[in-house]
Every structure is written in structure tokens, then in C-alpha cells.
Amino acid sequence: MSKEALLQIRDLTKIYTDDSGEKTVLKDLDLDVEKSEFLCILGPSGCGKSTLLRCIAGFEEYSGSVSVDGTQRREPGIDRFMVFQDFNQLFPWKTVINNVAYPLSLNIKAPKAEIKERALEALNKVGLSGCKDQYPHQLSGGMKQRVAIAKALALRSPIILMDEPFAALDAMTRSGLQKEMLSISESEKNTIIFITHNIQEAIILGTRILVFGQQGHILFDEKNPMQRPVTPASEGYGELWEELHHALYEGSLPAKTSK
Amino acid sequence: MNSKKKHAVSVIARVIYVIALLVIWECVARSGILGPRSSLIFPSLEQIGEAFIKNFIKGYAGTSLWIYIANSMKLLLTGLVIGILLAFILSGLSMVSFIFFKIYDLTVSVFDLLPGIALLPVVIIIFGVREEVIVFLVVHAVLWPMSRNMLDGFNATPRIYVEAGKNMGLKGAGLIFGVYLPAAASYIVSGLKSGWARAWRGLISAEMIFGIASSPGIGLFINQMRTNMNNAEMYATLLVIIIIGVIVQYGILRPIEVNTVRKWGMTK
Numbered sequence: 001m002s003k004e005a006l007l008q009i010r011d012l013t014k015i016y017t018d019d020s021g022e023k024t025v026l027k028d029l030d031l032d033v034e035k036s037e038f039l040c041i042l043g044p045s046g047c048g049k050s051t052l053l054r055c056i057a058g059f060e061e062y063s064g065s066v067s068v069d070g071t072q073r074r075e076p077g078i079d080r081f082m083v084f085q086d087f088n089q090l091f092p093w094k095t096v097i098n099n100v101a102y103p104l105s106l107n108i109k110a111p112k113a114e115i116k117e118r119a120l121e122a123l124n125k126v127g128l129s130g131c132k133d134q135y136p137h138q139l140s141g142g143m144k145q146r147v148a149i150a151k152a153l154a155l156r157s158p159i160i161l162m163d164e165p166f167a168a169l170d171a172m173t174r175s176g177l178q179k180e181m182l183s184i185s186e187s188e189k190n191t192i193i194f195i196t197h198n199i200q201e202a203i204i205l206g207t208r209i210l211v212f213g214q215q216g217h218i219l220f221d222e223k224n225p226m227q228r229p230v231t232p233a234s235e236g237y238g239e240l241w242e243e244l245h246h247a248l249y250e251g252s253l254p255a256k257t258s259k
Numbered sequence: 260m261n262s263k264k265k266h267a268v269s270v271i272a273r274v275i276y277v278i279a280l281l282v283i284w285e286c287v288a289r290s291g292i293l294g295p296r297s298s299l300i301f302p303s304l305e306q307i308g309e310a311f312i313k314n315f316i317k318g319y320a321g322t323s324l325w326i327y328i329a330n331s332m333k334l335l336l337t338g339l340v341i342g343i344l345l346a347f348i349l350s351g352l353s354m355v356s357f358i359f360f361k362i363y364d365l366t367v368s369v370f371d372l373l374p375g376i377a378l379l380p381v382v383i384i385i386f387g388v389r390e391e392v393i394v395f396l397v398v399h400a401v402l403w404p405m406s407r408n409m410l411d412g413f414n415a416t417p418r419i420y421v422e423a424g425k426n427m428g429l430k431g432a433g434l435i436f437g438v439y440l441p442a443a444a445s446y447i448v449s450g451l452k453s454g455w456a457r458a459w460r461g462l463i464s465a466e467m468i469f470g471i472a473s474s475p476g477i478g479l480f481i482n483q484m485r486t487n488m489n490n491a492e493m494y495a496t497l498l499v500i501i502i503i504g505v506i507v508q509y510g511i512l513r514p515i516e517v518n519t520v521r522k523w524g525m526t527k
């Protein structure tokens with residue numbers, strides 16, 4: 001590796017301790033994520049994907065190190081912004097625009113009008129400027145997730161962490177949001193780490209795809225060779241899907257046929 | 260449309276209910292079936308109405324009921340402000356220190372069970388028969404239920420709000436004001452409601468037990484009416500107490516609720 005990666009994870013080990021004893025969820029995980037990468041992580045349930053994001057975000061204690069731009073980060077901060085799976089991550093006591101503007105006002109010194117302006121701009125990018133004065137409880141699940149994404153866009157967080165943000169949405173809303181994520185990742189410079197259970201979603205969105213086994217053991221890690229926009233009809237889609245499916249379900253890779 | 264109709268029906272039903280009660284009252288009053296004491300227990304509506312006006316114009320001992328009300332309100336308000344502020348400060352501190360939380364939680368649980376009136380003898384020994392006693396009882400009435408609700412509200416704050424708050428850079432006091440307090444809004448509103456109700460009742464009871472010559476209140480007024488057998492005036496004063504309660508309930512507490520937790524969709 002010639003250049004330092006934007007996000008560097010070294011020897012990350014996470015052990016949960018509860019009544020039933022200790023449980024090693026992540027073990028000696030090393031991972032580099034480059035700037036502007038759209039990293040999709042697949043993995044069986046319980047393999048530690050959410051735990052990894054929570055460690056990166058600084059919500060958990062762990063051993064090892066997480067560095068952004070070469071500096072260690074242990075506490076939460078806006079350079080690593082989390083979009084949760086739970087729709088109820090917006091503050092119900094703030095309007096949509098204020099949900100986006102509030103984190104900004106906490107972090108940048110600028111006149112109120114300018115902050116509102118920037119928040120509105122972010123809402124525009126997710127197509128929700130029309131709902132700016134509504135309260136979260138008046139929005140659908142998909143709209144709430146869009147607002148949560150707008151928060152990260154407004155903050156211009158270098159790294160956006162997304163933990164199955166679309167998993168609880170219906171197929172139509174989900175594919176709409178995938179399209180939006182695609183255009184966002186093309187026009188913005190954010191690095192995105194995106195967890196999903198859906199192989200298709202990973203192929204459509206990711207510029208790089210990872211498959212985790214137990215304890216965050218990396219089974220598959222490759223750049224996505226497909227040209228965007230990807231559809232199931234795209235050349236090579238089937239092979240990649242097979243490969244990921246196999247890694248996911250068999251826990252190992254099919255023997256690659258040499259050309 | 261249907262819900263509008265339902266609402267109209269419920270209003271009509273309640274109006275009919277109240278009118279029926281008044282009619283029964285008046286019938287009993289006129290029939291005199293309770294013998295010689297009948298006019299004491301059931302003064303006619305006309306008498307009560309006249310007494311209502313007389314209370315404000317003539318009052319008692321040359322002082323209008325307005326003055327008594329003003330005195331009570333002044334003490335009530337002082338106590339409410341002190342009690343609510345203390346509840347905010349002490350419950351807020353409980354979020355900062357776990358040890359403090361445990362101690363305060365225990366304190367709240369214990370004192371919440373003590374009726375203010377039961378503390379009256381001790382409080383009078385400490386303060387003497389002075390206004391401070393009433394203020395103390397109002398603080399006692401509002402502080403504990405308010406704190407109980409706030410502590411429960413803080414502890415029930417969804418983890419995701421706290422993490423979202425930390426993610427955007429909130430820490431310590433910022434987290435309390437920015438996340439815990441608003442997240443506990445519905446608890447705080449119900450704390451206000453029960454705190455107010457207890458304070459209002461506690462105030463009247465305390466005033467009835469001992470009047471303070473320097474600032475006589477509504478409770479004292481009622482007691483005076485009772486000792487003088489001015490029962491129509493006494494009922495009229497009870498009416499005033501109910502009216503003030505209704506005004507606070509629908510004129511202050513209700514708007515607070517509508518403009519916060521209801522607007523935010525946070526009511527349980």
C-alpha cells in the first residue's frame with residue numbers, strides 16, 4: 001500500500017461480556033478503506049457487522065485501533081457519521097430541516113441563515129426539501145432514512161456508516177433509495193461503508209465488496225468489476241452473484257476456474 | 260366526519276349530565292327533605308349564585324375573595340417555580356453522576372410517599388406559622404412527582420437518540436439539554452400535571468388547617484365560611500377552586516402538552 005488509506009483499522013478485537021460469559025465478536029480485524037470508496041459488507045447474521053460499525057463510530061470499547069487520516073479515533077465524532085437501520089433515529093422534537101441543521105449548528109460557526117441554507121441543500125439532494133417543516137412522525141420510513149442520510153451529507157462527513165439502512169423498507173422504496181445512494185456516491189466525495197444482507201444491493205452499490213465470516217473473518221474482498229449502473233442483466237452479474245452467494249453460504253470460495 | 264359527530268355527542272351528553280345534577284340539587288334544596296339541616300347541606304342554586312358574587316364584592320372581614328385568591332396564588336407560584344427548578348436541577352445531576360442518581364432515586368421514592376400535611380407539624384416548628392410553610396408544602400408536593408417522572412423519562416430515553424446525539428458531538432450537559440430533556444418531554448408533562456394537582460390540593464388543605472394572618476388564602480376563607488355557617492358562601496368558594504383548577508388544566512397545562520409532545524407525536 002503506497003498511500004495511507006483514509007480509514008485504517010488495525011488488530012480490532014471486540015469482546016462482549018455478559019452473564020453467559022465472554023464472547024469474541026471480532027478478532028484481529030485489519031481493514032483499509034480508501035477515500036471515496038463505497039464499501040459494501042455482506043455476512044451471515046451475528047458475524048459482527050453491526051459491531052464493526054459501532055466500533056468505528058466510537059460507540060463501543062475495543063482493543064486495537066481505528067484511524068482516520070492517520071489519527072486515532074476512539075470517541076464518536078462527525079468525521080464518522082452513522083445512519084442506523086432504525087427509522088426512529090431522528091429527533092421527534094425537531095422538524096425535518098432542524099434535524100439536519102442541528103448537528104451543523106453544533107459543529108460549525110456560521111450564521112443561522114447559512115446553516116439553514118446548507119441543511120436545505122442537503123435535503124434537496126435526497127429530494128425532501130418539500131417536507132422541511134414537517135415533524136419526523138409525519139414521514140414514512142423511507143423518508144426518515146433519507147433525512148438521516150441528508151444529515152450526513154450536510155455535515156460533509158468524510159465517512160458515512162450505514163447499517164442496513166434500507167433493510168426494513170419495501171422493495172420499491174428500497175430500489176428508489178439505492179438509485180439515490182448511487183447518484184450521491186457519484187457526485188459527493190464521502191466514503192461509505194454500507195452493510196447489507198442483500199447480495200444484489202451490494203453489487204449495485206459497492207465499488208468494493210467484502211464478505212465476513214464468523215468473528216469478522218474476511219472471506220472475500222474485491223473491487224466490484226462491474227460498470228455502473230448495474231442491473232441483473234449486466235455482463236458478469238451472474239458470476240459475481242454466484243461467487244458472493246457461495247462465500248456467504250458456504251463460508252469459502254468456489255475454486256476459481258483458470259482461464 | 261364520524262369523529263366530529265362522536266365529539267358532538269359526547270359534549271351534549273356531558274352538558275345533559277351537569278344540568279341533571281343541578282336540577283336534582285335544586286329539587287332536593289326546595290323540598291327540604293333533609294329536615295332542619297337541609298338548607299345548610301343543600302343551599303339553593305340561587306343562594307349559591309348570590310354568595311358567589313358576594314364573596315368577591317364583600318368578601319370576609321372587609322377583604323374580597325380576590326385578595327385571598329391572590330395570596331394563595333402568590334405562594335403557589337413561588338412553590339411551583341422552586342419545586343420545578345429543583346426537580347430539573349436534581350434530576351439533571353442524576354444523569355451526570357451514578358452515585359448521585361442512586362441516592363436521589365431513593366430520596367424521591369421515600370418522600371413521594373409522605374403526604375405534605377403529615378409534615379406540617381415539623382415544618383411549623385422549623386418556620387413558625389409563616390408563609391414559608393405553605394411554600395414548603397407546595398415544593399414538597401411538586402418536587403417528588405416531577406423528579407420521579409423526569410428520572411423515569413431520562414432512563415427511558417432510547418439508546419439510539421443518545422448515540423445519535425454523541426455522533427453529532429454532544430457531551431455532558433449538551434447531551435442532557437439536547438437529548439435527554441426533550442426525549443423525556445412526555446414524562447415531564449405528566450410530572451407537571453400530577454405535581455400541579457398535588458400542589459393545588461396541598462395548598463388548600465394547609466391553608467384550612469392554619470391560616471396566616473399576614474397573607475390569608477382561599478383555604479382560610481373556606482374555613483371562615485364554615486365556622487360562620489355561611490354554607491352558600493362555602494360552596495361558592497369550592498366552585499372558585501374548581502374553576503381555577505380547570506383554568507390551569509385547560510388554559511396552561513393542555514396548551515403545553517399540545518405544543519410539545521402532541522405536536523411531536525410523542526404521546527404514549
Ligand SMILES: Nc1ncnc2c1ncn2[C@@H]1O[C@H](COP(=O)(O)OP(=O)(O)OP(=O)(O)O)[C@@H](O)[C@H]1O
Binds near residue numbers: 018
Ligand atoms: N451488547 C451486546 N452484548 C452482548 N453480545 C452482543 C451485544 N451486541 C451484539 N452482541 C453479539 O455479538 C454478535 C455480533 O452481533 P452484531 O450485531 O454485530 O451482528 P451482525 O453481523 O450485525 O448481525 P445481523 O446481520 O443480524 O445484524 C452477536 O452474536 C450478538 O449476539
Ligand SMILES: [Mg+2]
Binds near residue numbers: 049050051163
Ligand atoms: Mg447488524
